[in-house]
Amino acid sequence: MDFDISRIITLSLFAATLRMTTPILFATLGGIFSSHTGIFHVGLEGLLDIAAFFAVVGSVKTGSPWGGLLYAIVACLVASLVFAFVHLELKANEIIVGLALNIFAGGLTNFLLVAMLDSTGFYQSPLIKGFSQVDVPVLKDIPVMNELLSGHFPLVYFSFLFVLIVYILLYRTPFGFHLRAVGEKTAAAEAVGINPKKIRYIGLMICGTLCGLGGTFLSLSYLNMFSEGISAGRGWVALAAINFGEMKPLRSLVACLIFGFADALALRLQQFGLPSQVVLMLPYASTLIVLIASAISREAKKNAAAKQTKIGGAAEAGA
């Protein structure tokens, strides 16, 4: 086992990081919308699976990866609508509905894999038209930058672009303003005439759309195939990223990059003969560490804080 660091930490590793970050990032951005309305979305994993599957179906049916993307987004929207209905109208517990969504998604994709694509376990075919990598015009000629930033799949660029879009949407538009108010202090939003339920529906739809993008990346870029459990826990990792980032897109991006790096490193280390199993633990272990670290720091901040005035009015318990 030749453990030459310089062969591990290379430019291509960082490029791979960006690639691995993309699906996690999309799921995270989607989950951010949900979290900001006050809904802890446990079903992100299921949405990614659904998206990945229907992306392949769409790609085969339309002969284009963009068609696949469309199928994936529509499928996720439908799933999100059902989730929203069951939670918001039928008042089912959001965690249980999320779990049900995951389980249902797993079952549905498995079944449709057999029924629609006549395969079991995974589906691979030349019919699947995945995205092709893109060379960015100016960047591709700059020495270091080109390896790092050019030649990625379109969705990779989209994902980072979306960080900006999500940021602007959430923090600079009236809609985002209302959305965050609903999650942070529903009473304040209601008092000014905002309809929390409507906002939550919309938030969940947006979440579905973003997960649609993330899942599509998994099956039409990262690999050109669909396999059972292709999301591999990214939906859960996204939740950790949201927690770490305190629901802020830029901060959560940092967490996603950490996880993407761990993912990429894991793959790289495997090529160097390190046991794949140990190396694959990296992303999950790093998620755990990140979660714990952020919780500890939050507790420390709370304890160290000087007298803080919180939102007043007579203390809720006393009046």
Add this chain to the structure above:
Amino acid sequence: MKNIVMKTPFKQRLKMILAETVTQIANYAIILILSLLVGAMVIYLTGKDPIAAYQALWKGAFGNWYKVTDTLDRSTVLIFSGLAAAIAFRTSIFNLGLEGQLYIGAFAAALVGFTVKGLPTGLHVPLCLLAGALAGGIWSLPPIIFKLKWKVPVMVPTLMLNYIGILFTSYLIAFPFKDPTAPMAGSPVLEATARLPKLLRGHTLNIGFPLALAAVFLVYWFMFRTKLGYELRLVGYNPSFAASTGLPVKRSSFLAMMISGMLVGLGGSIVIMGFFGRFMGGFSVGYGWDGMMISLLAQNHPLGVLPASLFYAALANGALTMQSTTGVPQTVVVMVKGTIMFFVTVQIFSSAIRRRFQKWTSTSAE
């Protein structure tokens, strides 16, 4: 209670008990029938005959004596998993790490099974089971410790430890404990003394099943007849109330999590010791997740876990036969399970039925 004057007349109380029983039965019947109908529809849409498919399903689960015992055997690990989920859920802890705890427990049992030599079965088997239970319990602790110490929400750590647990055990059988003679990745074979004795010659059914039955009643006894179980349940109902009444909230959460991990670790151990004879990579086809679904289906009641587990085991066995005889893919069963989950989540039937009954049992009590 003979001398007590109840405000509500006897006839009315009887009505209420009857109403509730009918509600429960009707609820489950509707869920089951609708889910099977959905399955039938899906089968029909793929061009196959639903009736033949369901017949094959039944045959596969209970068709002959061998099938019956096989179904019972299959249900063993599901029962443990379901009980594990039930205890955690009842204490309001979402332990989603059952799968990982299952693997760790199973490996620990296997380890004791193939490294310790020279013990009689009567000692070896309990030792392995103990190791499995303890390992599963220990693996379940980090998330609850993080929660109690640093307020880390429990769910994501349990999930991360799933992956870490599964990967860790697969590393163990790929390197330090690799057995090159294993058909697929696996540990060395367990000593014969570590294998679970069979109940009937020629069948796979082993003492694991009666252990599972015992566990059902043990968990029931624990949850409903002991002080600790009482604490767990009340903390699960309402932690603020528990705190205001002096109940040990932290201790209860900790205990619930640990017992949960121990139970599912035990289940995993039994699968290895009873069926495989060595720790096999990927041996669990979602037993941990099934356990959660079973518990939710059983409304988190230990006694309900038994029939729910049998049902799931029957579905799994039946699906194999269904696929081989009628060509209907096993995944239909997954769809049925998913539909059941959906209805259970929504609980619309039980609340609608209850509302129908409200007039009949109209309480003038208040």
Add this chain to the structure above:
Amino acid sequence: MAEAIAVREITKCFPGVLANDKVSFSVETGEIRAIVGENGAGKTTLMNMLYGLYHPDGGQIFVKGEEVKIPNARAAIEMGIGMVHQHFKLVPSYTLGQNIVLGIEPKKGLLIDEDSLVKSVQEVSGKYGLAVDVNKVAADASVGEQQRAEIVKALYRGADILILDEPTAVLTDMETEELFVMLRGLANNGKTILFISHKLREVLAISDNTTVMRQGKVVGSVKTSESDSCKLAEMMVGRETIEGRMRKEDPEIGAVVLELKKVNVLNSRESLAVEDVDLELHSGEILGIAGVDGNGQEELTEAIMGLRPLVSGEILVNGVNIANRTNRQIRESGVAYIPSDRNRAGVAVEAHVWENLLAGEYYIPPYSGSINLHPRSIHSNACVLVERYQISTPGIKTQTGHLSGGNVQRLIVGRELGSDKAMVVVASQPTRGIDIAGTEAIRKILLEYADRGAGVLLISADLDEVLALSDRIVVLYEGKHKEAGPVVDGIRLQVGHLMTGGEGECPV
């Protein structure tokens, strides 16, 4: 001067209680009107109807002389009515400016126009002289600043009539002064102010007229300058001799069982909710803690029960200091607790009746051995308690949530007092939200329990209740305690006076 807002014969019924009974009064433009009354007098209900949150069952509302219907808050805002609630409705992470414009943000294309936002808010705040730091994050702002922002929020939406619900409840003295200056300025500017308060000193300082409500009715409206705290207190609580006195004439009062020495407790906002409180409770005595909600009662009871830490002071039960001990330890030293929020802290709503009844003593014989529970003892005890406390339930296995409020309360009382072991009973708002029969029953139970030698600390915002049951009364006002003395003729007025911040005695 023109009439800004008026109500005529307004009536509002809730199940079991007549919240507003033919309420009538009229407020002029530019007037500052105080609405005073005890808890349950109907003030908040009335204000909520003016803001469209409730709808009157009968009567009329007039705004600027015209009869109107106010179906929701949006309609109220359109009519120029703005409300500042007791619990502020501000989003903690938004700036004060953002909170003020929430819902009607100025836009530049698709984005929020931050500059326009700041400018428009400053315009409004400047116009009325209410300084608001537009860019300060709400969570970092002081309570006074937050309240100012809430007022500007209403003015920004065009409010001409401002309703404030207990605005000074959370302010420091200085902030209260500042508020009054602001309100006077607004009134001079033609705004009409209605504010609810139970603090008569402040009412006297700032209002032009005062409307006193009691038990859903308007007792009267007076010109504030022609009144004083005693007169207002009398209107609020009445002077009559104690009717419905339930306590016996000569209770046997013994040694001190509960003693509080200079107890200080913080509330969740890290300010002092309970300040240097001293109390002495004797065996066989019912000590009534009177006071309007929000003056530290919750924090005090939670501190006694170990659910909230003390900053300083001692709490002695039979001589032993239990301050900051665990809830269980405190209970084991002989303290029983009837919490004010029964569904949150008093019972587990999904549990069976017997499970809730058991919660106090499940871990000691005869209800359990070393590991096991003993169902027979548990069930028979549950049945005994059900009968003894007349808990109306189909059975002991019924889900507690199916019981009415009164029966849930009987259950709680039965659990806490049923074993006859508690020497101190902390009863917080024990009959709130309960039907008449249940109220009677709970009160009788507390009386009997005191007769048996326990000390009962009765914390209640219901003055009638305090007067009916207590031997002695202490008033809690702004976290501080004031002895009102034994319950004798004329005490009603004195207690009412103290509850509203009055100093000194009123002429009887």
